[in-house]
Amino acid sequence: MSLRLFLRFRVLSRMKYNINHTALRYFHGEPNEATPGVSVIQVKRTLKSFNVNFLEGHACIITACPVCETDKKKDSKVYINKTTGFFMCETCRHSGPWSTLEKFLLPKKSSEIVQELKAFKEVLQVKEDFTKKWTKLKKTLKSITELSDQNYKDVLNIHRLPDVSKESMDQLDCLYDVSTNNVYFPLITSSGSIVGYKCLSKASKKEKTEPTSDTSGLIIYKQRSTKCDGTAVVVPTIQDLLVLISHRSANVVICLPYGLQTIPQEILPSLETYKKLILWFGNDEPSWDTARQFAKKLDERRCHFVRPIIQQPSPKIAATMNYDLKAILQKATPIWHKSITTFESLRQDVLSDLQNIDKVQGVKWKRYPTLNRILKGHRRGEFTVLTGPTGSGKTTFMSEYSLDLAMQGVNTLWGSFEIRNARLARTMLQQMVGLPLDNNLQNFDTYADAFQELPIYFMTFHGQQSVKIVMEAVEHATYVHDIAHVIIDNVQFMMGMSEESKHIDRFWKQDGIVAAFRTFATKYNCHVTLVIHPRKERDSEELTTSSIFGGAKASQEADNILIIQDKRLTSVRGKKYLQVAKNRYSGDLGIMTMDFDKSSLSYAPKKKSKSESAKDAGDSKKEDPENESNLSNQRKNQEIKHQEQ
Numbered sequence: 001m002s003l004r005l006f007l008r009f010r011v012l013s014r015m016k017y018n019i020n021h022t023a024l025r026y027f028h029g030e031p032n033e034a035t036p037g038v039s040v041i042q043v044k045r046t047l048k049s050f051n052v053n054f055l056e057g058h059a060c061i062i063t064a065c066p067v068c069e070t071d072k073k074k075d076s077k078v079y080i081n082k083t084t085g086f087f088m089c090e091t092c093r094h095s096g097p098w099s100t101l102e103k104f105l106l107p108k109k110s111s112e113i114v115q116e117l118k119a120f121k122e123v124l125q126v127k128e129d130f131t132k133k134w135t136k137l138k139k140t141l142k143s144i145t146e147l148s149d150q151n152y153k154d155v156l157n158i159h160r161l162p163d164v165s166k167e168s169m170d171q172l173d174c175l176y177d178v179s180t181n182n183v184y185f186p187l188i189t190s191s192g193s194i195v196g197y198k199c200l201s202k203a204s205k206k207e208k209t210e211p212t213s214d215t216s217g218l219i220i221y222k223q224r225s226t227k228c229d230g231t232a233v234v235v236p237t238i239q240d241l242l243v244l245i246s247h248r249s250a251n252v253v254i255c256l257p258y259g260l261q262t263i264p265q266e267i268l269p270s271l272e273t274y275k276k277l278i279l280w281f282g283n284d285e286p287s288w289d290t291a292r293q294f295a296k297k298l299d300e301r302r303c304h305f306v307r308p309i310i311q312q313p314s315p316k317i318a319a320t321m322n323y324d325l326k327a328i329l330q331k332a333t334p335i336w337h338k339s340i341t342t343f344e345s346l347r348q349d350v351l352s353d354l355q356n357i358d359k360v361q362g363v364k365w366k367r368y369p370t371l372n373r374i375l376k377g378h379r380r381g382e383f384t385v386l387t388g389p390t391g392s393g394k395t396t397f398m399s400e401y402s403l404d405l406a407m408q409g410v411n412t413l414w415g416s417f418e419i420r421n422a423r424l425a426r427t428m429l430q431q432m433v434g435l436p437l438d439n440n441l442q443n444f445d446t447y448a449d450a451f452q453e454l455p456i457y458f459m460t461f462h463g464q465q466s467v468k469i470v471m472e473a474v475e476h477a478t479y480v481h482d483i484a485h486v487i488i489d490n491v492q493f494m495m496g497m498s499e500e501s502k503h504i505d506r507f508w509k510q511d512g513i514v515a516a517f518r519t520f521a522t523k524y525n526c527h528v529t530l531v532i533h534p535r536k537e538r539d540s541e542e543l544t545t546s547s548i549f550g551g552a553k554a555s556q557e558a559d560n561i562l563i564i565q566d567k568r569l570t571s572v573r574g575k576k577y578l579q580v581a582k583n584r585y586s587g588d589l590g591i592m593t594m595d596f597d598k599s600s601l602s603y604a605p606k607k608k609s610k611s612e613s614a615k616d617a618g619d620s621k622k623e624d625p626e627n628e629s630n631l632s633n634q635r636k637n638q639e640i641k642h643q644e645q
């Protein structure tokens with residue numbers, strides 16, 4: 001345990017946390033630092049072996065902070081995340097991976113080790129204390145409750161906020177900026193420290209959060225003169241929070257810092273005191289998906305959910321419809337199902353699915369209407385395989401396909417083993433702005449700022465990697481950043497050396513990788529897209545589902561198979577197109593032409609003038625292969641099923 005080792009670790013962990021705040025959020029390839037992946041049993045065993053008393057909470061293990069102890073501070077608690085091992089102390093604000101805390105917990109430390117720990121502590125990650133910034137803001141801004149009654153009402157009207165009394169608002173301690181009309185709500189931890197704020201902006205009409213990621217604070221409202229029974233209602237927006245406050249619908253209401261986008265593991269300590277959390281997010285599919293995802297982090301056994309049916313929209317909408325908010329909250333049911341369930345407990349889910357049929361079909365692409373028609377949308381928990389000849393544009397297409405979804409809020413994790421992340425990010429940036437970047441360098445910062453807002457994360461793996469390490473990184477990122485779409489480009493980079501003689505082995509290896517990602521997609525309710533090269537086929541032959549490299553596993557396990565077909569080399573009028581060769585959700589198959597626009601690196605269909613579209617509509621009936629009849633689609637699907645059997 002030398003100081004050198006500690007310092008090396010520090011550089012990596014610092015890089016990890018700092019880079020998280022920038023556009024490209026990287027994960028490191030080193031097994032220990034990148035993917036803590038500590039089991040709760042392991043943590044408990046170590047604590048017991050060190051004779052350390054601890055409490056097992058819902059999402060964290062709680063014990064006295066050994067980092068504070070070195071300063072002889074007493075009564076400080078450290079929270080250790082049960083899934084990742086990430087620790088956070090509410091007093092000294094140190095945080096980091098379990099492997100670091102373990103060193104501080106060692107019972108008998110030689111004086112040499114004590115010295116090393118002191119030096120190490122200096123360089124440990126410390127969560128930013130926002131109190132000073134907040135105090136500064138307080139000097140320049142007004143407390144909202146200081147406004148005259150009329151002005152206070154005007155501010156509520158400007159932001160279309162419900163009629164919350166000044167007394168209730170006073171508890172939230174929010175500030176008002178007279179010059180911009182913005183309202184600031186502090187984000188507070190359970191120990192009372194201010195760690196950021198949520199701002200209702202008049203100009204953008206949106207909620208903005210500072211810091212932009214990984215805050216440990218929440219907006220917590222507790223009704224005065226009522227006893228907390230350990231229940232809190234959790235809502236995504238300030239509007240929802242204020243509605244519940246103004247209707248006095250719950251004793252404790254908590255507003256999440258980043259809405260439905262992500263729930264940082266840093267806020268879990270502040271939620272430990274609640275025995276029951278009622279998640280009230282809204283009655284559409286994304287809200288429902290998010291609730292299930294968040295509940296996994298919060299500990300499903302204490303989570304209840306306001307089911308997403310028409311009579312139970314988000315608090316804000318329910319209030320405008322004059323629904324009884326208390327009655328809706330009383331109908332909240334547990335998220336956690338036992339292994340055996342009955343139709344009685346499923347009926348609300350079935351009803352919700354039927355009422356939300358369009359949204360259940362998934363997130364629709366903005367750039368590919370044809371894909372929406374065939375695949376209906378992009379759904380969580382599915383497994384997609386993309387294949388196509390070498391250099392046919394698999395990466396370029398997948399880049400635009402995933403960008404489109406990320407721009408609609410799908411949290412995305414890219415594993416690009418073949419091309420460098422910087423090149424991939426550049427392709428995506430160009431696809432986002434639709435212009436060649438080198439000719440528009442003067443606007444780079446504007447473009448980059450917009451790109452930085454997107455929920456896209458990149459793994460820093462490059463070249464050959466073991467499946468175990470990649471899977472650990474993917475599972476970790478899915479937990480920490482609530483990832484909904486993982487892309488692996490391409491599978492061949494997880495299969496070791498590529499000698500022809502080892503072909504049989506490689507088939508087996510690929511089957512193992514496919515099985516691992518299939519299981520992951522289902523277990524974590526996350527969409528996985530694997531890019532797989534085809535087997536060597538003759539150029540003149542079309543690729544089919546059986547052309548995918550490896551055994552039949554990939555085509556059997558996939559929910560969707562997408563194949564890029566390049567007919568330009570074999571026929572004069574040949575085109576490049578994307579074939580949907582398998583679609584488990586609706587069974588519809590078909591093709592989408594891929595006209596490449598070099599300046600925007602895009603395959604999206606170009607917008608046509610009215611006369612052109614009218615002409616095309618006539619022509620396409622005659623010859624457009626995209627209009628294959630459903631009958632032939634069904635026949636093709638049956639053929640695939642037959643092959644699989």
Ligand SMILES: Nc1ncnc2c1ncn2[C@@H]1O[C@H](COP(=O)(O)OP(=O)(O)OP(=O)(O)O)[C@@H](O)[C@H]1O
Binds near residue numbers: 388
């Ligand atoms: N339809 C097209 N016409 C012309 N150039 C294209 C087309 N599609 C992609 N490209 C360009 O071809 C190059 C290779 O594309 P890309 O890396 O996406 O292919 P790939 O199928 O992923 O390759 P590999 O088989 O090596 O993985 C890129 O520079 C891309 O901009």
